[in-house]
Amino acid sequence: MTSSRPESREIDRRDFLRRAAMGTAGLALTSTLTGLPGGPVRAGDDLSRVVIVTDQAASSGITIEPDVAAVMMNRGVMELTGRDSAGQAWKSLFPGITSGSRIGIKVNCINRYLSSHPEIAQTIVDGLATMEVDRAPFPRNNIIVWDRHNYELTRAGYSIYYGSDPDTHRCFGTDLSGYSYDQDLPITIQGQIMYPSVLLTQHCDYLINLSVMKNHTMSGVTGSLKNHYGSIHLPSALHGASGQYCDPFIPDLNRKLNDQLGMIQAVNICDAIFGIASGGPMGNPQFAFNGLLFSRDPVALDYQETQILVDQGCGTATIATHIDTAAWPPYQLGTNDPMNMDVRYITDPSTGAADDDREPSRPADYRLELAYPNPFNAHTVIPYVIGGRSSVSMRVDIYNVRGQRVRALYRGRREPGRYRVVWDGRDDRGALLASGIYLCRLSAAGHEDVVKLSLIK
Amino acid sequence: MQTVSKFLSCFLVIVLFLAGCSKDKGTGPEETILDPVDLLPTSGEISGWTPQGAAEEWVGEALYQPIDGDAETYLRHGFEEAAFLDYQGSGSWANTVLSVRIFDQGSAEQAADLYDDPTSGTGTPWTGSEAAGTEARTEQYALSCSVEFHEAEYFVHVDIGSGDDQALEVVKLFARNISQKIP
Numbered sequence: 001m002t003s004s005r006p007e008s009r010e011i012d013r014r015d016f017l018r019r020a021a022m023g024t025a026g027l028a029l030t031s032t033l034t035g036l037p038g039g040p041v042r043a044g045d046d047l048s049r050v051v052i053v054t055d056q057a058a059s060s061g062i063t064i065e066p067d068v069a070a071v072m073m074n075r076g077v078m079e080l081t082g083r084d085s086a087g088q089a090w091k092s093l094f095p096g097i098t099s100g101s102r103i104g105i106k107v108n109c110i111n112r113y114l115s116s117h118p119e120i121a122q123t124i125v126d127g128l129a130t131m132e133v134d135r136a137p138f139p140r141n142n143i144i145v146w147d148r149h150n151y152e153l154t155r156a157g158y159s160i161y162y163g164s165d166p167d168t169h170r171c172f173g174t175d176l177s178g179y180s181y182d183q184d185l186p187i188t189i190q191g192q193i194m195y196p197s198v199l200l201t202q203h204c205d206y207l208i209n210l211s212v213m214k215n216h217t218m219s220g221v222t223g224s225l226k227n228h229y230g231s232i233h234l235p236s237a238l239h240g241a242s243g244q245y246c247d248p249f250i251p252d253l254n255r256k257l258n259d260q261l262g263m264i265q266a267v268n269i270c271d272a273i274f275g276i277a278s279g280g281p282m283g284n285p286q287f288a289f290n291g292l293l294f295s296r297d298p299v300a301l302d303y304q305e306t307q308i309l310v311d312q313g314c315g316t317a318t319i320a321t322h323i324d325t326a327a328w329p330p331y332q333l334g335t336n337d338p339m340n341m342d343v344r345y346i347t348d349p350s351t352g353a354a355d356d357d358r359e360p361s362r363p364a365d366y367r368l369e370l371a372y373p374n375p376f377n378a379h380t381v382i383p384y385v386i387g388g389r390s391s392v393s394m395r396v397d398i399y400n401v402r403g404q405r406v407r408a409l410y411r412g413r414r415e416p417g418r419y420r421v422v423w424d425g426r427d428d429r430g431a432l433l434a435s436g437i438y439l440c441r442l443s444a445a446g447h448e449d450v451v452k453l454s455l456i457k
Numbered sequence: 458m459q460t461v462s463k464f465l466s467c468f469l470v471i472v473l474f475l476a477g478c479s480k481d482k483g484t485g486p487e488e489t490i491l492d493p494v495d496l497l498p499t500s501g502e503i504s505g506w507t508p509q510g511a512a513e514e515w516v517g518e519a520l521y522q523p524i525d526g527d528a529e530t531y532l533r534h535g536f537e538e539a540a541f542l543d544y545q546g547s548g549s550w551a552n553t554v555l556s557v558r559i560f561d562q563g564s565a566e567q568a569a570d571l572y573d574d575p576t577s578g579t580g581t582p583w584t585g586s587e588a589a590g591t592e593a594r595t596e597q598y599a600l601s602c603s604v605e606f607h608e609a610e611y612f613v614h615v616d617i618g619s620g621d622d623q624a625l626e627v628v629k630l631f632a633r634n635i636s637q638k639i640p
Binding site for chain 2: 061062110113216217218219229235236239242246274277278279280281282283284285286287288315
C-alpha cells in the first residue's frame with residue numbers, strides 16, 4: 001500500500017495488456033493529480049482497489065433513498081473485499097474482531113448542508129450488524145458514529161445517543177461530557193502539538209472513515225485524508241501559510257495517527273451521493289453524483305474523488321497537493337498513481353442493470369475542452385472527451401510551436417467518457433520548459449483535436 | 458444675542474459631531490457602520506421566508522469553529538466578524554432552506570480583495586441596475602444556486618438549496634435586501 005517517488009518508470013506492452021485485461025480503470029502512464037507519478041508499478045493483488053458504486057435512484061432532489069443506498073453500500077463492500085455476502089464482506093475488514101470490539105465511524109459534519117449523511121452512516125451500521133461474530137450478530141451498541149461536536153452532528157440530522165441498548169448504535173461528538181481530547185497521547189504535526197479525540201484513542205478498536213465529497217478552498221478537496229482534521233483538538237492550526245494548502249499537515253497527521261496511535265482504519269468510504277465542486281467546503285450541495293466510493297487506501301480514494309470533482313468543474317483540484325505528498329516518503333499512505341489502482345465501477349446495483357445496458361449520454365465525439373488555468377504557471381488541467389461506444393487507443397501529447405513533441409501526457413485505452421489530464425509544464429525528462437505557447441493534441445480513433453496552452457513562468 | 462447665537466451654533470456642531478462619533482466604530486461623523494447581524498433580513502421582511510432561530514455571530518478566529526479551514530481565506534483578508542442565519546421557505550419553497558452569511562472584512566478594500574481571491578467562488582457576473590453590491594456574481598448548479606457580492610466592508614454570500622431560475626431570483630432578492638441596508 002505504499003508508493004515512492006520513482007526516478008523513471010517504464011511499462012512494457014505485456015504488463016499494459018495485463019492491466020487492461022484486469023479491467024483497471026483510469027490507466028495513465030504519466031498523468032497523476034499533479035503530474036507527478038506516485039510510485040513504482042505494482043502488480044496483481046498489490047494494486048489499491050477502489051470501488052465506485054453509482055445508482056441514479058439513490059437520490060430524489062436533495063433526499064437520499066435509504067433502501068437504494070443500503071444496496072449500494074453492501075455491494076460496494078462486497079466488491080472491495082471479494083466476498084459473496086455483506087456480512088462476510090464487512091467482517092473481513094476487521095481482522096481479529098470479537099463481540100467486544102468497538103467500531104468507530106468518523107463522519108464529517110462541519111457543513112450542515114452537505115455532511116456525511118446520516119442515511120449513509122446508517123447503512124454502514126446496518127451492514128456491520130449483519131456480521132456474525134462469536135456466533136452472534138455484532139452488537140449495534142459497539143458501533144459509535146462520531147465527529148467533533150454534538151451540535152454539528154445534530155444539525156446534520158444525526159440523533160445523539162450514548163446509552164447502552166445493545167440494539168442501538170451510539171452517536172455523539174468528542175465534546176460529549178466524559179469524553180474529550182486525549183492529553184496523554186499528544187502528537188506533533190509539523191511542530192504543532194495536537195491532542196487526538198479519546199474516541200480514537202480509547203473507545204474504538206477499528207475505524208471506518210466516512211468522508212463526504214467536496215472541494216475545499218484551503219486543501220483543494222476534502223476527503224478521507226482531511227476528514228481526520230475532525231479527530232484532533234485544534235485543526236485550525238494545521239492549515240499552514242497562504243499557498244501551503246494544508247500540505248504536508250494532512251499527510252503528517254494521518255501518518256502519525258497510524259504510527260503513534262496505532263489507528264486501525266479498516267476502510268475509507270466517501271459519501272458521494274451529492275457534491276460541492278466550487279466554493280466549498282461550505283454551502284449547499286451543487287450536484288448529485290449518486291455514488292459511494294470505497295477503498296482501503298485513503299490516497300487512492302481521494303485521488304478518485306478528485307477526478308470526479310474535476311469532471312464536475314472543480315477548479316481547486318490542482319492545489320490538492322497533499323494527496324501526492326501522502327503517497328511519497330516519508331508518509332507513504334497509499335498510491336496517487338492510477339497505474340497502481342484497480343478501479344471497479346458498479347452502476348445501478350438496485351436495478352441490476354448491467355453497465356453495457358446504460359446509455360449515460362455518451363459523448364458523440366473526441367475532443368479537448370478548455371484547459372484551466374490557461375495561461376498557467378505550475379499546472380494546467382486539460383479536460384477531454386472520448387466518444388463512441390467502445391474503448392479506443394488514444395494519446396495526449398504536448399508539442400512546442402515548432403511541432404516537436406515535448407511531452408507524452410497519456411497513452412493507453414479509454415472507455416467513452418470524460419477525463420482530464422494534468423500538465424506540469426515539464427518535458428518528458430522532467431525539465432521545466434520555457435515560457436511560451438504550447439499545443440496539446442488529442443489523438444483517438446482517427447480523430448484529432450488541438451488546444452493552445454500558454455505557459456508563463 | 459449674537460454671542461448666544463454663536464455659542465448655540467457651536468454647541469449644536471459639537472453635539473452633532475459627538476453623535477456621529479458614537480456610532481459603533483467611531484470612524485467619522487458621516488459614516489454609519491452596522492454589525493453584520495443588523496443587515497440580516499428580519500422575520501416578515503421577505504415574504505415566504507422565516508428565520509430559523511437566532512443568528513450565529515462569530516468574531517475573529519472563532520470563525521474556525523463553524524467553517525474550519527475555510528476561515529483562513531476570510532482571516533487573510535481582514536475578517537472581523539460575521540453573522541450567519543438560515544431561512545425556511547414556505548408554500549412552494551416549503552422544503553427549501555436558504556442561508557445567508559455576512560462577513561465584515563474591516564474595510565472596503567479587504568472585502569474587494571476577498572471577492573477577488575482566487576480561492577473564493579467564481580460564477581457569472583451579476584451586473585445592471587438590479588444587481589446588489591459593488592460587484593456581484595451568481596452561481597447556479599443542479600441542486601443549488603448562490604449570490605456573492607461585496608459592498609463597503611461587507612462580503613455577503615446567499616445560498617439556496619434549489620438550482621432553478623426561481624431559486625436564483627430568491628437569492629437575488631435577499632442580496633438586494635441586504636445591499637439596501639448597507640449605508
